[in-house]
Amino acid sequence: MSEGHSTYTPKTGIERWFDARMPLPRMVYDSFIAYPVPRNLNYMWTFGGILAIMLVAQILTGIVLAMHYTSDTNLAFGSVEKIMRDVNSGWLLRYMHANGASFFFIAVYLHIFRGLYYGSYKAPRELLWILGCIIYLLMMATGFMGYVLPWGQMSFWGATVITGFFSAIPLVGNWIQQLLLGGFSVDDPTLNRFFALHYLLPFMIAGVVVLHVWALHVVGQSNPTGIEVKSKTDTVAFTPYATIKDAFGMIVFLFIFAYFIFFLPNYLGHPDNYIVANPLKTPAHIVPEWYFLPFYAILRAITFNIGPINSKLGGVLCMFGAIVMLFLVPWLDTSKVRSAVYRPWYKLFFWLFVADAILLGWLGSQPAEGGGLLTLLIGEFTGNYVGYAQAATLFYFAFFLIVLPVLGLIETPRRLPNSITEAVLEKNKGGSGHPAGATAAPETKG
Amino acid sequence: MSATDIHDPNRRDFLYVATGMAAVVGAGAVAWPFIDQMRPDASTLALASVEVDVASLTPGMSLIVKWRGKPVVVRNRTEKEMKDGEAVNLSDLKDPIARNANLPADAPATDANRTTPGKEAWMVMVQVCTHLGCIPLGQEGDFGGWFCPCHGSQYDTAGRIRKGPAPENMAVPVFKFISDTKILIG
Numbered sequence: 001m002s003e004g005h006s007t008y009t010p011k012t013g014i015e016r017w018f019d020a021r022m023p024l025p026r027m028v029y030d031s032f033i034a035y036p037v038p039r040n041l042n043y044m045w046t047f048g049g050i051l052a053i054m055l056v057a058q059i060l061t062g063i064v065l066a067m068h069y070t071s072d073t074n075l076a077f078g079s080v081e082k083i084m085r086d087v088n089s090g091w092l093l094r095y096m097h098a099n100g101a102s103f104f105f106i107a108v109y110l111h112i113f114r115g116l117y118y119g120s121y122k123a124p125r126e127l128l129w130i131l132g133c134i135i136y137l138l139m140m141a142t143g144f145m146g147y148v149l150p151w152g153q154m155s156f157w158g159a160t161v162i163t164g165f166f167s168a169i170p171l172v173g174n175w176i177q178q179l180l181l182g183g184f185s186v187d188d189p190t191l192n193r194f195f196a197l198h199y200l201l202p203f204m205i206a207g208v209v210v211l212h213v214w215a216l217h218v219v220g221q222s223n224p225t226g227i228e229v230k231s232k233t234d235t236v237a238f239t240p241y242a243t244i245k246d247a248f249g250m251i252v253f254l255f256i257f258a259y260f261i262f263f264l265p266n267y268l269g270h271p272d273n274y275i276v277a278n279p280l281k282t283p284a285h286i287v288p289e290w291y292f293l294p295f296y297a298i299l300r301a302i303t304f305n306i307g308p309i310n311s312k313l314g315g316v317l318c319m320f321g322a323i324v325m326l327f328l329v330p331w332l333d334t335s336k337v338r339s340a341v342y343r344p345w346y347k348l349f350f351w352l353f354v355a356d357a358i359l360l361g362w363l364g365s366q367p368a369e370g371g372g373l374l375t376l377l378i379g380e381f382t383g384n385y386v387g388y389a390q391a392a393t394l395f396y397f398a399f400f401l402i403v404l405p406v407l408g409l410i411e412t413p414r415r416l417p418n419s420i421t422e423a424v425l426e427k428n429k430g431g432s433g434h435p436a437g438a439t440a441a442p443e444t445k446g
Numbered sequence: 447m448s449a450t451d452i453h454d455p456n457r458r459d460f461l462y463v464a465t466g467m468a469a470v471v472g473a474g475a476v477a478w479p480f481i482d483q484m485r486p487d488a489s490t491l492a493l494a495s496v497e498v499d500v501a502s503l504t505p506g507m508s509l510i511v512k513w514r515g516k517p518v519v520v521r522n523r524t525e526k527e528m529k530d531g532e533a534v535n536l537s538d539l540k541d542p543i544a545r546n547a548n549l550p551a552d553a554p555a556t557d558a559n560r561t562t563p564g565k566e567a568w569m570v571m572v573q574v575c576t577h578l579g580c581i582p583l584g585q586e587g588d589f590g591g592w593f594c595p596c597h598g599s600q601y602d603t604a605g606r607i608r609k610g611p612a613p614e615n616m617a618v619p620v621f622k623f624i625s626d627t628k629i630l631i632g
Contacts, residue, residue: 164578183490185515282581310613368598
């Protein structure tokens with residue numbers, strides 16, 4: 001879409017001077033002003049921009065928090081309390097940073113689900129999708145290490161559990177675990193390296209974001225119909241249409257973010273993290289941050305040995321496998337039609353998958369109790385969290401490994417419109433008023 | 447450059463390969479300190495043995511000492527706990543190996559093999575769940591031994607895994623009674 005001619009014409013002498021030496025103004029103009037976007041993008045397409053400002057917000061608040069934080073096991077907890085009580089506006093900056101992580105993940109999950117619903121990962125956008133998956137992985141590593149820094153009970157025990165994953169690897173597991181920890185248990189060396197890496201990784205995320213946006217600008221945005229842009233009437237200019245829409249999405253999102261910062265600042269955290277880390281006492285119930293809960297439920301669902309793979313390694317493999325599935329989606333989905341709008345069966349399974357992911361998240365927050373799937377089948381319904389988690393895990397993998405490949409082969413999609421323009425005009429003719437989230441002007445034009 | 451020519455390896459080929467090898471070895475040598483620095487340092491490795499006075503522990507009492515940054519439980523088990531531990535059939539065990547650093551690596555996980563001869567009442571054990579490293583709670587769970595609150599692993603009165611995701615019995619460290627009331631761990 002962006003390939004080919006640039007419509008930028010430098011107007012002033014300074015612009016011409018720059019354009020001949022380093023055409024940065026041209027790049028900005030071509031990428032964020034004249035850049036053509038499909039005219040039918042809905043509000044689910046605003047999360048890319050929202051994620052960008054969340055990353056910037058996290059880096060800014062993080063840098064100033066680092067000026068007051070001490071990464072020593074004896075001082076870390078106190079330095080965070082000092083930020084909360086003594087540092088000017090420290091409470092606000094810390095609540096912005098802690099809740100910012102949660103809202104970063106809320107936005108990324110909506111962004112990922114949007115991609116799954118509209119088939120945004122299909123050719124030629126596989127690489128774009130995979131770069132996004134890499135960003136998500138980096139985000140998880142960053143979020144995890146950031147949660148360790150306040151050195152509360154959940155920090156310590158979360159770190160113990162997560163670094164424990166690596167000890168499940170046969171032969172070299174313990175060596176790798178000790179390499180990560182810098183000792184035999186989570187301690188001072190661990191905290192220091194996590195701080196260093198927590199500072200580094202966001203900049204690596206920013207780097208991959210540049211690649212993600214680059215790939216996006218080569219292949220162009222997908223859109224709710226999943227039909228490629230065919231003519232000029234299918235697109236509108238990024239500015240003002242997408243700019244204004246993104247800005248409005250951001251404002252609504254930031255309103256909700258601000259509500260959490262000011263009225264529910266600890267709602268998404270865990271009270272045990274306000275107790276200083278104690279290596280000799282495990283909290284009664286360890287839970288990770290909410291955004292890891294579905295994977296945590298999958299980890300704990302494997303309570304049985306599978307041949308030579310013991311339950312511990314099995315759980316770790318399933319948990320990482322759950323993320324690997326995302327990387328493979330472009331090749332697992334065999335359907336030629338992108339958007340779920342035209343795929344009645346896929347639409348159903350997509351929403352079941354969303355429900356499954358939410359169910360897994362809830363199960364991850366519950367104690368690992370119950371007899372498992374077999375006792376679930378013979379009627380142990382109450383309190384059988386392990387049983388539900390095993391069923392939900394089974395569906396999670398079945399969605400990727402069975403539903404996606406098979407559905408593409410057997411499903412009869414609905415008739416696709418010939419173009420984005422036709423889809424938009426058809427929708428308007430229906431008399432249902434303006435479709436939610438479409439800008440008024442481009443609909444009636446062309 | 448005539449890489450496609452089918453000549454015998456000549457002097458230039460040798461130089462290419464040798465240069466490439468030197469570059470690989472050099473890159474490895476430069477990378478190693480960056481990896482090596484992450485391993486446990488000398489102060490962490492300088493693990494002292496811990497001496498524990500257990501004179502005050504009557505049956506049914508435990509104490510926990512810190513060893514290598516991990517908690518080690520010393521428990522004077524009750525008659526019932528010992529009987530429960532002995533009554534377990536080896537074939538019922540998820541992990542049939544003793545995991546006792548004082549015994550051969552393949553010793554079966556009998557109650558006696560989890561303790562030390564003549565002092566069968568005493569459990570000395572690294573109280574760290576073999577699943578993902580949480581600290582199990584003592585004298586809880588279905589088997590009256592240890593229960594891990596993190597992911598629900600249950601251990602019996604001899605610290606053997608009976609239920610849940612943990613793969614192994616809890617580890618028995620190297621230890622010995624240096625007198626009737628003193629234990630040396632490590």
